[in-house]
Amino acid sequence: xxxxxxxxxESKRFWPFNAHTKSLFKIMGKPIIFYTLxxxxxxxxxxxxxxxxxxxxxxxxxxxxxxxxxxxxVCQKEQKGTADAILCAKKFIKGDFLFLxxxxxxxxxxxxxxxxxxxxxxxVVMSLxxxxxxxxxxxxxxxxxIKNRKVLKITEECKESECFKVNEVxxxxxxFLDVLEKFKNEEKGLITALNNFIRKNEVxxxxxxxxxxxxxxxxxxxxxxxxxxxFLKNRISKSVKIGKNVVFNGKVFIGENTIIGNNVVFNGxxxxxxxxxxxxxxxxxxxxxxxxxxxxxxxxxxxxxxxxEGVRFHGGxxxxxxxxxxxxxxxxxTTCNFLLSEKDIKCMGVDTKMRKLGLILGxxxxxxxxxxxxxxxxxxxxxxxYPFLKIKGFFEDNKVIKE
Numbered sequence: 410x411x412x413x414x415x416x417x418x419e420s421k422r423f424w425p426f427n428a429h430t431k432s433l434f435k436i437m438g439k440p441i442i443f444y445t446l447x448x449x450x451x452x453x454x455x456x457x458x459x460x461x462x463x464x465x466x467x468x469x470x471x472x473x474x475x476x477x478x479x480x481x482x483v484c485q486k487e488q489k490g491t492a493d494a495i496l497c498a499k500k501f502i503k504g505d506f507l508f509l510x511x512x513x514x515x516x517x518x519x520x521x522x523x524x525x526x527x528x529x530x531x532x533v534v535m536s537l538x539x540x541x542x543x544x545x546x547x548x549x550x551x552x553x554x555i556k557n558r559k560v561l562k563i564t565e566e567c568k569e570s571e572c573f574k575v576n577e578v579x580x581x582x583x584x585f586l587d588v589l590e591k592f593k594n595e596e597k598g599l600i601t602a603l604n605n606f607i608r609k610n611e612v613x614x615x616x617x618x619x620x621x622x623x624x625x626x627x628x629x630x631x632x633x634x635x636x637x638x639x640f641l642k643n644r645i646s647k648s649v650k651i652g653k654n655v656v657f658n659g660k661v662f663i664g665e666n667t668i669i670g671n672n673v674v675f676n677g678x679x680x681x682x683x684x685x686x687x688x689x690x691x692x693x694x695x696x697x698x699x700x701x702x703x704x705x706x707x708x709x710x711x712x713x714x715x716x717x718e719g720v721r722f723h724g725g726x727x728x729x730x731x732x733x734x735x736x737x738x739x740x741x742x743t744t745c746n747f748l749l750s751e752k753d754i755k756c757m758g759v760d761t762k763m764r765k766l767g768l769i770l771g772x773x774x775x776x777x778x779x780x781x782x783x784x785x786x787x788x789x790x791x792x793x794x795y796p797f798l799k800i801k802g803f804f805e806d807n808k809v810i811k812e
Contacts (some may be wrong), residue, residue, distance in 0.1 A: 412457045415494045416467045416511035417485040425771030425789045432511030436636050440470050444514035458498040490656035492598025510577040512623040518619050526613040527580045534613040542567045551575040560612045695798045729765045733772030741779045744768040756785040
Protein backbone atom coordinates (compact mmCIF):
# COMPACT_ATOMS: atom_id res chain seq x y z
CA UNK A 410 0.00 0.00 0.00
CA UNK A 411 1.20 3.49 -0.83
CA UNK A 412 1.03 6.48 1.51
CA UNK A 413 0.01 10.00 0.47
CA UNK A 414 1.33 12.62 2.89
CA UNK A 415 0.05 16.18 2.85
CA UNK A 416 2.57 18.85 3.84
CA UNK A 417 1.35 21.85 1.90
CA UNK A 418 -0.86 23.80 4.30
CA GLU A 419 -0.40 27.42 5.32
CA SER A 420 -0.53 26.41 9.02
CA LYS A 421 -2.03 29.76 10.08
CA ARG A 422 -2.89 28.57 13.61
CA PHE A 423 0.71 27.39 14.06
CA TRP A 424 1.97 31.00 14.13
CA PRO A 425 4.61 32.20 14.97
CA PHE A 426 6.30 29.06 13.60
CA ASN A 427 4.51 28.91 10.24
CA ALA A 428 7.22 30.36 7.98
CA HIS A 429 7.41 26.75 6.76
CA THR A 430 4.70 24.12 6.74
CA LYS A 431 4.31 22.85 10.31
CA SER A 432 5.62 19.31 9.73
CA LEU A 433 9.03 20.87 8.96
CA PHE A 434 9.46 22.11 12.54
CA LYS A 435 12.59 20.46 13.88
CA ILE A 436 12.78 18.13 16.86
CA MET A 437 16.12 16.45 17.60
CA GLY A 438 17.65 18.15 14.58
CA LYS A 439 15.20 16.74 12.05
CA PRO A 440 11.81 17.88 10.72
CA ILE A 441 8.76 16.13 12.20
CA ILE A 442 7.87 14.64 8.80
CA PHE A 443 11.19 12.72 8.94
CA TYR A 444 9.83 10.69 11.87
CA THR A 445 6.54 10.11 10.04
CA LEU A 446 8.45 8.60 7.13
CA UNK A 447 10.49 6.43 9.50
CA UNK A 448 7.26 5.18 11.09
CA UNK A 449 5.91 4.29 7.63
CA UNK A 450 9.12 2.36 6.93
CA UNK A 451 8.56 0.31 10.10
CA UNK A 452 5.07 -0.51 8.82
CA UNK A 453 6.54 -1.88 5.61
CA UNK A 454 5.18 0.91 3.39
CA UNK A 455 7.34 0.94 0.28
CA UNK A 456 6.29 4.18 -1.40
CA UNK A 457 5.16 7.62 -0.26
CA UNK A 458 3.84 10.56 -2.25
CA UNK A 459 4.43 13.88 -0.51
CA UNK A 460 2.26 16.83 -1.50
CA UNK A 461 4.18 20.03 -0.83
CA UNK A 462 3.90 23.74 -1.59
CA UNK A 463 5.04 25.08 -4.92
CA UNK A 464 8.29 26.28 -3.33
CA UNK A 465 9.36 22.62 -2.85
CA UNK A 466 10.40 23.31 0.76
CA UNK A 467 9.69 19.76 1.98
CA UNK A 468 11.88 18.32 -0.77
CA UNK A 469 14.65 20.74 0.22
CA UNK A 470 14.41 19.90 3.94
CA UNK A 471 14.46 16.13 3.33
CA UNK A 472 17.18 16.12 0.67
CA UNK A 473 19.97 15.48 3.20
CA UNK A 474 18.34 12.30 4.56
CA UNK A 475 18.19 8.78 3.18
CA UNK A 476 15.09 6.60 3.40
CA UNK A 477 14.28 3.01 2.51
CA UNK A 478 10.87 4.17 1.37
CA UNK A 479 10.60 5.53 -2.18
CA UNK A 480 9.42 9.15 -2.18
CA UNK A 481 7.67 10.97 -5.00
CA UNK A 482 7.14 14.72 -4.58
CA VAL A 483 4.27 16.67 -6.11
CA CYS A 484 3.44 20.35 -5.74
CA GLN A 485 0.10 21.94 -4.93
CA LYS A 486 0.27 25.16 -6.92
CA GLU A 487 -2.50 26.91 -5.00
CA GLN A 488 -3.79 26.38 -1.46
CA LYS A 489 -7.22 25.06 -2.44
CA GLY A 490 -7.70 22.61 0.41
CA THR A 491 -7.13 18.95 1.23
CA ALA A 492 -9.21 17.52 -1.64
CA ASP A 493 -7.12 19.35 -4.22
CA ALA A 494 -3.92 18.30 -2.40
CA ILE A 495 -4.85 14.61 -2.64
CA LEU A 496 -5.74 14.94 -6.32
CA CYS A 497 -2.31 16.49 -6.98
CA ALA A 498 -0.92 13.02 -6.17
CA LYS A 499 -3.40 11.20 -8.42
CA LYS A 500 -0.95 10.43 -11.23
CA PHE A 501 1.24 8.43 -8.81
CA ILE A 502 -1.57 6.59 -7.00
CA LYS A 503 -1.72 2.93 -8.09
CA GLY A 504 -4.52 1.60 -5.86
CA ASP A 505 -6.10 2.08 -2.44
CA PHE A 506 -3.81 4.14 -0.21
CA LEU A 507 -3.06 5.48 3.24
CA PHE A 508 -3.60 9.23 3.55
CA LEU A 509 -2.16 11.23 6.45
CA UNK A 510 -0.78 14.58 7.52
CA UNK A 511 2.98 15.10 7.71
CA UNK A 512 3.12 15.33 11.49
CA UNK A 513 1.60 11.88 12.16
CA UNK A 514 4.80 10.33 13.49
CA UNK A 515 2.69 7.95 15.59
CA UNK A 516 0.95 6.30 12.61
CA UNK A 517 2.69 2.99 13.32
CA UNK A 518 0.79 2.75 16.62
CA UNK A 519 -2.65 2.46 15.03
CA UNK A 520 -2.21 1.54 11.36
CA UNK A 521 -2.67 -2.16 12.15
CA UNK A 522 -6.25 -1.54 13.37
CA UNK A 523 -7.04 0.68 10.39
CA UNK A 524 -5.73 -1.92 7.96
CA UNK A 525 -7.68 -4.66 9.72
CA UNK A 526 -10.93 -2.74 9.10
CA UNK A 527 -9.89 -2.15 5.50
CA UNK A 528 -9.25 -5.87 4.88
CA UNK A 529 -12.70 -6.75 6.24
CA UNK A 530 -14.69 -4.24 4.20
CA UNK A 531 -12.48 -3.01 1.34
CA UNK A 532 -13.83 0.51 1.66
CA VAL A 533 -12.80 3.91 2.98
CA VAL A 534 -11.58 3.71 6.59
CA MET A 535 -11.54 6.68 8.95
CA SER A 536 -9.57 7.00 12.17
CA LEU A 537 -11.61 8.49 15.01
CA UNK A 538 -10.84 9.62 18.53
CA UNK A 539 -13.23 10.05 21.45
CA UNK A 540 -13.34 13.61 22.79
CA UNK A 541 -15.88 15.82 24.55
CA UNK A 542 -18.42 17.94 22.70
CA UNK A 543 -16.82 21.02 24.31
CA UNK A 544 -13.51 20.21 22.61
CA UNK A 545 -15.27 19.82 19.24
CA UNK A 546 -16.96 23.19 19.68
CA UNK A 547 -13.92 25.11 20.93
CA UNK A 548 -11.49 23.72 18.34
CA UNK A 549 -13.98 23.39 15.46
CA UNK A 550 -13.05 19.77 14.95
CA UNK A 551 -14.97 17.61 12.51
CA UNK A 552 -16.69 14.70 14.23
CA UNK A 553 -18.42 11.58 12.98
CA UNK A 554 -22.04 10.81 13.84
CA ILE A 555 -22.24 7.07 14.54
CA LYS A 556 -25.30 4.90 15.05
CA ASN A 557 -25.33 1.10 15.28
CA ARG A 558 -21.65 0.97 14.30
CA LYS A 559 -22.31 2.96 11.12
CA VAL A 560 -20.99 6.39 10.17
CA LEU A 561 -24.00 8.54 9.23
CA LYS A 562 -22.23 11.83 8.52
CA ILE A 563 -19.36 14.12 9.43
CA THR A 564 -20.18 17.44 11.08
CA GLU A 565 -18.68 20.31 13.07
CA GLU A 566 -21.60 20.13 15.50
CA CYS A 567 -21.68 17.35 18.06
CA LYS A 568 -24.80 17.22 20.23
CA GLU A 569 -23.70 14.19 22.25
CA SER A 570 -21.64 14.45 25.45
CA GLU A 571 -19.00 12.22 23.85
CA CYS A 572 -17.97 12.76 20.25
CA PHE A 573 -15.76 11.04 17.69
CA LYS A 574 -13.20 13.46 16.30
CA VAL A 575 -12.10 12.76 12.72
CA ASN A 576 -8.38 12.15 12.82
CA GLU A 577 -6.08 13.16 9.96
CA VAL A 578 -5.35 9.56 8.93
CA UNK A 579 -7.48 7.57 6.45
CA UNK A 580 -7.32 4.61 4.14
CA UNK A 581 -8.90 5.84 0.91
CA UNK A 582 -9.91 3.78 -2.11
CA UNK A 583 -8.79 4.74 -5.57
CA UNK A 584 -12.44 4.92 -6.66
CA PHE A 585 -13.01 7.57 -3.97
CA LEU A 586 -10.87 9.93 -6.07
CA ASP A 587 -13.75 10.20 -8.55
CA VAL A 588 -15.98 11.55 -5.77
CA LEU A 589 -13.20 13.87 -4.66
CA GLU A 590 -12.92 15.39 -8.13
CA LYS A 591 -16.39 16.92 -7.76
CA PHE A 592 -15.34 18.94 -4.72
CA LYS A 593 -11.67 19.68 -5.43
CA ASN A 594 -12.16 23.45 -5.44
CA GLU A 595 -13.81 23.55 -2.00
CA GLU A 596 -11.72 24.42 1.05
CA LYS A 597 -13.36 21.54 2.96
CA GLY A 598 -13.72 19.38 -0.13
CA LEU A 599 -12.49 16.19 1.58
CA ILE A 600 -15.21 16.34 4.24
CA THR A 601 -17.88 17.18 1.64
CA ALA A 602 -16.71 14.27 -0.52
CA LEU A 603 -16.76 11.89 2.45
CA ASN A 604 -20.32 12.91 3.32
CA ASN A 605 -21.32 12.39 -0.29
CA PHE A 606 -19.64 8.97 -0.28
CA ILE A 607 -21.28 7.99 3.03
CA ARG A 608 -24.76 8.53 1.61
CA LYS A 609 -24.23 5.74 -0.93
CA ASN A 610 -21.52 3.54 0.64
CA GLU A 611 -20.50 2.08 3.96
CA VAL A 612 -17.48 3.70 5.57
CA UNK A 613 -15.45 1.74 8.10
CA UNK A 614 -13.69 3.28 11.09
CA UNK A 615 -11.20 2.56 13.84
CA UNK A 616 -11.29 4.33 17.21
CA UNK A 617 -7.93 5.48 18.54
CA UNK A 618 -7.03 5.98 22.19
CA UNK A 619 -4.58 8.76 21.40
CA UNK A 620 -3.17 10.46 18.35
CA UNK A 621 -0.75 13.31 17.76
CA UNK A 622 -2.26 16.56 16.57
CA UNK A 623 -0.47 19.73 15.45
CA UNK A 624 -2.81 22.65 15.15
CA UNK A 625 -1.31 25.11 17.66
CA UNK A 626 2.33 25.60 18.79
CA UNK A 627 1.77 24.03 22.22
CA UNK A 628 0.90 20.72 20.54
CA UNK A 629 4.64 20.45 19.90
CA UNK A 630 5.18 19.28 23.48
CA UNK A 631 3.29 16.02 22.91
CA UNK A 632 5.04 15.46 19.58
CA UNK A 633 8.44 16.04 21.18
CA UNK A 634 7.59 13.58 23.97
CA UNK A 635 6.56 10.95 21.43
CA UNK A 636 9.72 11.44 19.37
CA UNK A 637 11.89 11.31 22.49
CA UNK A 638 10.23 8.08 23.60
CA UNK A 639 10.67 6.37 20.23
CA PHE A 640 13.80 7.91 18.71
CA LEU A 641 16.03 9.55 21.36
CA LYS A 642 19.31 7.69 21.91
CA ASN A 643 21.59 7.97 24.91
CA ARG A 644 24.74 9.28 23.22
CA ILE A 645 27.44 11.82 23.99
CA SER A 646 29.62 12.56 20.96
CA LYS A 647 33.36 11.99 21.31
CA SER A 648 34.10 15.64 20.52
CA VAL A 649 32.04 16.88 23.49
CA LYS A 650 33.91 18.56 26.35
CA ILE A 651 32.37 18.10 29.79
CA GLY A 652 33.28 20.19 32.84
CA LYS A 653 33.49 19.19 36.49
CA ASN A 654 30.60 17.91 38.63
CA VAL A 655 28.16 17.36 35.74
CA VAL A 656 25.19 15.16 36.71
CA PHE A 657 23.19 13.01 34.25
CA ASN A 658 19.80 11.65 35.41
CA GLY A 659 18.02 10.51 32.27
CA LYS A 660 18.64 9.84 28.60
CA VAL A 661 20.92 12.48 27.09
CA PHE A 662 22.04 13.10 23.50
CA ILE A 663 24.78 15.70 23.06
CA GLY A 664 25.88 16.62 19.53
CA GLU A 665 29.34 17.20 18.07
CA ASN A 666 31.72 19.90 19.32
CA THR A 667 29.51 20.88 22.24
CA ILE A 668 30.89 22.21 25.52
CA ILE A 669 29.20 21.48 28.85
CA GLY A 670 30.29 23.78 31.69
CA ASN A 671 30.90 22.99 35.35
CA ASN A 672 28.17 21.97 37.80
CA VAL A 673 25.54 21.36 35.13
CA VAL A 674 22.61 19.09 36.07
CA PHE A 675 20.49 17.08 33.63
CA ASN A 676 17.33 15.80 35.36
CA GLY A 677 15.36 14.23 32.53
CA UNK A 678 15.66 13.43 28.86
CA UNK A 679 17.67 16.02 26.94
CA UNK A 680 18.69 16.54 23.32
CA UNK A 681 21.39 19.14 22.60
CA UNK A 682 22.42 19.79 19.00
CA UNK A 683 25.91 20.28 17.54
CA UNK A 684 28.22 23.21 18.32
CA UNK A 685 26.43 24.28 21.47
CA UNK A 686 27.84 25.74 24.66
CA UNK A 687 26.21 25.18 28.05
CA UNK A 688 27.35 27.59 30.76
CA UNK A 689 28.23 26.81 34.37
CA UNK A 690 25.48 26.03 36.89
CA UNK A 691 22.79 25.31 34.32
CA UNK A 692 19.93 22.97 35.29
CA UNK A 693 17.77 21.09 32.78
CA UNK A 694 14.71 19.18 33.94
CA UNK A 695 12.02 17.04 32.28
CA UNK A 696 12.11 16.73 28.48
CA UNK A 697 14.32 19.37 26.85
CA UNK A 698 14.97 19.80 23.12
CA UNK A 699 17.76 22.22 22.20
CA UNK A 700 18.74 22.58 18.54
CA UNK A 701 22.27 23.27 17.29
CA UNK A 702 24.40 26.37 17.97
CA UNK A 703 22.81 27.12 21.34
CA UNK A 704 24.77 29.15 23.86
CA UNK A 705 23.88 29.85 27.49
CA UNK A 706 25.49 31.85 30.29
CA UNK A 707 25.65 30.95 33.96
CA UNK A 708 22.72 30.14 36.23
CA UNK A 709 20.11 29.15 33.68
CA UNK A 710 17.27 26.78 34.58
CA UNK A 711 15.29 25.20 31.74
CA UNK A 712 12.26 23.01 32.34
CA UNK A 713 10.19 21.11 29.76
CA UNK A 714 11.01 23.38 26.83
CA UNK A 715 11.81 23.39 23.11
CA UNK A 716 14.57 25.70 21.88
CA UNK A 717 15.36 26.40 18.22
CA GLU A 718 18.67 26.80 16.40
CA GLY A 719 21.16 29.54 17.18
CA VAL A 720 19.56 30.77 20.42
CA ARG A 721 21.61 32.85 22.88
CA PHE A 722 20.35 32.78 26.47
CA HIS A 723 22.29 34.57 29.22
CA GLY A 724 20.43 33.20 32.24
CA GLY A 725 17.22 33.01 34.21
CA UNK A 726 14.25 30.64 34.17
CA UNK A 727 12.60 29.11 31.09
CA UNK A 728 9.67 26.83 31.88
CA UNK A 729 7.24 25.02 29.57
CA UNK A 730 8.20 27.29 26.70
CA UNK A 731 8.97 27.19 22.97
CA UNK A 732 11.70 29.45 21.59
CA UNK A 733 12.16 30.00 17.83
CA UNK A 734 15.43 30.11 15.90
CA UNK A 735 18.11 32.76 16.44
CA UNK A 736 16.56 34.46 19.47
CA UNK A 737 18.61 36.51 21.93
CA UNK A 738 17.52 36.47 25.56
CA UNK A 739 19.09 38.58 28.30
CA UNK A 740 19.91 37.70 31.90
CA UNK A 741 17.41 37.21 34.74
CA UNK A 742 14.54 36.34 32.40
CA THR A 743 11.53 34.73 34.06
CA THR A 744 8.83 32.89 32.12
CA CYS A 745 5.89 32.39 34.46
CA ASN A 746 4.14 29.16 33.54
CA PHE A 747 1.41 28.55 36.12
CA LEU A 748 -1.72 30.42 37.21
CA LEU A 749 -2.36 30.77 40.95
CA SER A 750 -6.01 30.05 40.19
CA GLU A 751 -4.79 26.60 39.02
CA LYS A 752 -6.96 26.89 35.92
CA ASP A 753 -5.97 25.77 32.43
CA ILE A 754 -4.06 28.45 30.55
CA LYS A 755 -5.58 30.28 27.60
CA CYS A 756 -3.27 31.25 24.77
CA MET A 757 -4.34 33.58 21.94
CA GLY A 758 -7.91 33.11 23.16
CA VAL A 759 -7.73 29.31 22.97
CA ASP A 760 -8.04 26.97 25.95
CA THR A 761 -4.81 24.97 25.79
CA LYS A 762 -6.02 22.30 28.26
CA MET A 763 -2.65 22.78 29.94
CA ARG A 764 -2.00 23.82 33.53
CA LYS A 765 1.55 24.88 32.68
CA LEU A 766 2.56 26.96 29.66
CA GLY A 767 5.22 29.65 29.61
CA LEU A 768 6.42 31.71 26.65
CA ILE A 769 6.03 31.07 22.91
CA LEU A 770 8.66 33.21 21.19
CA GLY A 771 8.94 33.58 17.40
CA UNK A 772 12.25 33.49 15.54
CA UNK A 773 14.84 36.30 15.48
CA UNK A 774 13.31 38.02 18.50
CA UNK A 775 15.13 39.58 21.45
CA UNK A 776 14.25 39.92 25.12
CA UNK A 777 16.16 42.41 27.26
CA UNK A 778 17.43 41.66 30.75
CA UNK A 779 14.96 41.09 33.58
CA UNK A 780 11.89 40.67 31.37
CA UNK A 781 9.07 38.71 33.01
CA UNK A 782 6.45 36.98 30.85
CA UNK A 783 3.07 35.84 32.12
CA UNK A 784 1.70 32.32 31.42
CA UNK A 785 0.69 31.74 27.80
CA UNK A 786 2.41 34.84 26.41
CA UNK A 787 3.11 34.75 22.65
CA UNK A 788 5.66 37.05 21.00
CA UNK A 789 5.92 37.02 17.21
CA UNK A 790 8.91 36.93 14.89
CA UNK A 791 11.48 39.75 14.71
CA UNK A 792 10.28 41.43 17.90
CA UNK A 793 12.21 43.36 20.53
CA UNK A 794 11.16 43.48 24.17
CA TYR A 795 13.01 46.10 26.20
CA PRO A 796 14.50 45.30 29.66
CA PHE A 797 12.58 45.20 32.95
CA LEU A 798 9.13 44.77 31.36
CA LYS A 799 6.36 42.46 32.47
CA ILE A 800 4.38 41.31 29.43
CA LYS A 801 1.32 39.17 28.77
CA GLY A 802 -1.01 38.36 25.89
CA PHE A 803 0.30 38.17 22.34
CA PHE A 804 2.36 40.49 20.17
CA GLU A 805 2.36 40.39 16.37
CA ASP A 806 5.51 40.09 14.24
CA ASN A 807 7.99 42.98 14.05
CA LYS A 808 6.83 44.70 17.25
CA VAL A 809 9.10 46.79 19.45
CA ILE A 810 7.80 46.93 23.03
CA LYS A 811 9.42 49.61 25.17
CA GLU A 812 6.82 50.00 27.92
